Amino acid sequence: MTQISARPAAGTRPERHRWRWVALAVILCAEVMDLLDATVTNIAAPAIQADLGGSYASLQWLGAAYTLAMAIGLITGGRLGDVHGRRRMFLIGVAGFTAASLACALAPGPGALIGFRAVQGLFGALLIPQGLGLITEMFDESERAAAFGLFGPVLGLSAVGGPVLAGWLVDADLFGTGWRMIFLINLPLGLAALAAGSRVLPAARPAGTTRLDPVGALLAALGSLLVIYPLVQGRELGWPGWSFAMMAAAVPVFALFARYERRVLRAGGDPLVTPELFRSRAFTGGLLYGTLFFAAMIGFSLVLGLFMQLGLGYSALGAGLAAAPWAVGMVLGFAVAQGLARRHGRLSMQLGALVMAAGIAGAYATVHWAGADVTAWRLVPALLVTGLGTSMVMAPFFDIVLAGVRPEQTGSASGSLTAVQQLGGALGIALLGTLFFDALGGRAERTAFVGALERTLLVELAVLVLIWGLTFLLPRRARPDGPAGH
Numbered sequence: 001m002t003q004i005s006a007r008p009a010a011g012t013r014p015e016r017h018r019w020r021w022v023a024l025a026v027i028l029c030a031e032v033m034d035l036l037d038a039t040v041t042n043i044a045a046p047a048i049q050a051d052l053g054g055s056y057a058s059l060q061w062l063g064a065a066y067t068l069a070m071a072i073g074l075i076t077g078g079r080l081g082d083v084h085g086r087r088r089m090f091l092i093g094v095a096g097f098t099a100a101s102l103a104c105a106l107a108p109g110p111g112a113l114i115g116f117r118a119v120q121g122l123f124g125a126l127l128i129p130q131g132l133g134l135i136t137e138m139f140d141e142s143e144r145a146a147a148f149g150l151f152g153p154v155l156g157l158s159a160v161g162g163p164v165l166a167g168w169l170v171d172a173d174l175f176g177t178g179w180r181m182i183f184l185i186n187l188p189l190g191l192a193a194l195a196a197g198s199r200v201l202p203a204a205r206p207a208g209t210t211r212l213d214p215v216g217a218l219l220a221a222l223g224s225l226l227v228i229y230p231l232v233q234g235r236e237l238g239w240p241g242w243s244f245a246m247m248a249a250a251v252p253v254f255a256l257f258a259r260y261e262r263r264v265l266r267a268g269g270d271p272l273v274t275p276e277l278f279r280s281r282a283f284t285g286g287l288l289y290g291t292l293f294f295a296a297m298i299g300f301s302l303v304l305g306l307f308m309q310l311g312l313g314y315s316a317l318g319a320g321l322a323a324a325p326w327a328v329g330m331v332l333g334f335a336v337a338q339g340l341a342r343r344h345g346r347l348s349m350q351l352g353a354l355v356m357a358a359g360i361a362g363a364y365a366t367v368h369w370a371g372a373d374v375t376a377w378r379l380v381p382a383l384l385v386t387g388l389g390t391s392m393v394m395a396p397f398f399d400i401v402l403a404g405v406r407p408e409q410t411g412s413a414s415g416s417l418t419a420v421q422q423l424g425g426a427l428g429i430a431l432l433g434t435l436f437f438d439a440l441g442g443r444a445e446r447t448a449f450v451g452a453l454e455r456t457l458l459v460e461l462a463v464l465v466l467i468w469g470l471t472f473l474l475p476r477r478a479r480p481d482g483p484a485g486h
Contacts, residue, residue: 019200020138024147026197027131028154030094033189034124035158037101038066038298038425040166040182041117042305043320047170047179054110057236060433061114063302064426068228069118071422072221073125075272075415078133079212086130086137087201091194093127098190105183121422129415137202163305163327167320179316213264216272219257224423226250231430235438273416282404283413285473290401290417291424292470293393296463299428300360301326303436303456308376311449322376329359329387336388337395345476346400352392353468357461359386364457372446393467403475432456 041048041062049059081089100120107113139147169181177184227250234243258278261271277283301323308319340348362382367374398417405413439452 020143020147022196023138023200023202024135026193026200027090027134029189029193030090030097030127030131032154032158033097033186033193034128036162036165037120037124037183037186038063038070039162039301041066042302043163043166043309043316043323044170044179044182045302045306046309047316048110048113051178052107052110052113055236056433056437057232058110058114059306060232060302060429061110062117063298064228064232064429065114065118066121066124067298067422067429068224068426069121070125070128071419071426072217072224073122074129074419074422076212076214076217077125077127078129078415079270080126081130081133083212085203086133087197087203090127090130090134090201091197093123093125093130094190094193094197096123097127098186098194101183101186101190105177105180125422129418134201163320163323164317165320167315167317170316211270213261213270213272216257216261216264219253219260220272223250223253223257224426226253228426228430231427231434235434274413277405277413277416280404281473282475283401285470286397286401286404286417287420289467289470289474290397290420291427292463292467293397294421294424295428295431296460296467297390297428298425299430299432300456300460302429303432303453306433306436307449307453311446311453312375314376318376322379323383325380325383326387326390329384330391330394331387333388333391334395337392340392340395345396346471346474348396349393349400349474350468350471352389352394353464353471354389355392356386356389357464357468359383359389360457360461360464362386364454364461367450367454367457371450374450400474432460435459 045059045062048054048062077089077093097120100116100123103116104113104120107116135147165185166182169185170179172181174181226246230243230246234240237243258275261273262275264271265275304323304326305319308314308322309316314322337348337352340351359382362385363379366378366382370378401417402413436452436456439455440448
């Protein structure tokens with residue numbers, strides 16, 4: 001799931017590219033690869049651990065390494081397209097992502113796999129922003145809405161089919177590959193996107209006016225790592241003193257990042273994040289809102305997949321099918337959410353947070369009352385409601401938050417929000433995954449997993465209530481000319 005952030009300069013009207021619809025299919029192919037790889041390890045993690053070994057922390061890192069790397073690289077990835085050309089960076093991103101997928105499939109151990117997952121995320125951060133900018137270049141205003149409108153159904157179907165496909169590939173054990181096929185499947189997709197993209201994507205000349213901010217990127221990366229690493233590893237090591245020291249050190253690092261960005265701006269450079277954005281209550285509230293929302297969503301996805309397999313003994317395919325009602329609820333909800341968001345703005349997000357909370361409360365009640373007898377079928381109604389609420393929040397999120405910033409700041413703001421989307425996912429995997437395993441306490445009986453899920457659902461519910469409160473910091477409506485969000 002990504003944000004449309006690229007916009008043409010004022011007063012310009014891009015020419016229609018001859019192969020624009022074929023090129024759009026190439027871009028959507030890359031989007032599908034990104035979305036699948038952001039979630040497949042949530043289903044395949046137990047099979048990977050059984051084959052390669054590793055601790056519970058390594059299961060969390062399989063997802064966190066990918067999303068954290070993508071969060072760190074997203075804004076710089078978009079800048080590289082501005083400097084060197086979007087088509088060139090898109091093709092490099094696809095090639096690197098495909099090669100990293102092959103490396104993941106061949107990984108000999110959990111450490112190597114986690115490292116290759118980070119490389120995947122970095123190349124994903126390079127290719128995704130280019131595709132969105134290319135669409136803006138290729139389509140004029142009369143067709144751009146239709147092009148962007150295809151993102152919803154394609155990404156929605158990917159959300160539904162991704163966990164099921166991952167589970168089927170693991171269980172099918174095609175050619176004896178087992179879990180490795182979830183990465184090998186990227187090879188034909190990536191090679192097709194590379195071959196077609198080199199022929200049909202427009203080779204527009206880069207503007208060459210935007211400069212990179214490598215120091216800012218390094219400071220942001222360091223601050224993020226100082227938070228995520230101790231959250232994932234601390235529980236397993238008994239929360240040593242250095243884990244709390246690292247998290248505390250993140251505060252001065254982010255303060256230094258903010259100070260450095262102001263220096264870059266005063267010197268006439270291009271800061272990674274425009275400091276003036278943080279003077280907007282709506283934007284600051286939106287960053288916090290986005291971090292918590294995507295943390296809750298991605299973290300819950302991981303915990304649900306682990307509970308189904310490790311707690312209830314489901315196969316990978318069974319776990320993927322068990323999570324499908326949530327994704328189906330999201331797809332069905334988008335049809336309602338788009339119209340609701342256009343008419344009522346942030347009210348859709350407020351209602352969505354409440355609906356999501358009702359779904360999580362329903363899941364908690366189901367697990368609490370059923371106890372060790374809980375099954376995936378009993379969770380279907382709660383997951384459907386949760387999915388409906390999720391789409392009601394996601395549909396207007398970017399447009400509503402960006403309504404609180406000036407039009408000339410939209411590029412920097414949307415890039416920051418997209419990075420927060422990924423960073424929130426990494427944080428959710430770290431926080432909720434750690435909470436789940438901490439509540440489990442090393443026990444393996446079914447009742448222990450039920451208790452761990454109950455505790456995690458209560459925290460998820462508390463986060464959703466906080467998210468609902470944060471909506472009151474956001475603008476009431478999106479700008480009529482604001483960028484489309486997906």
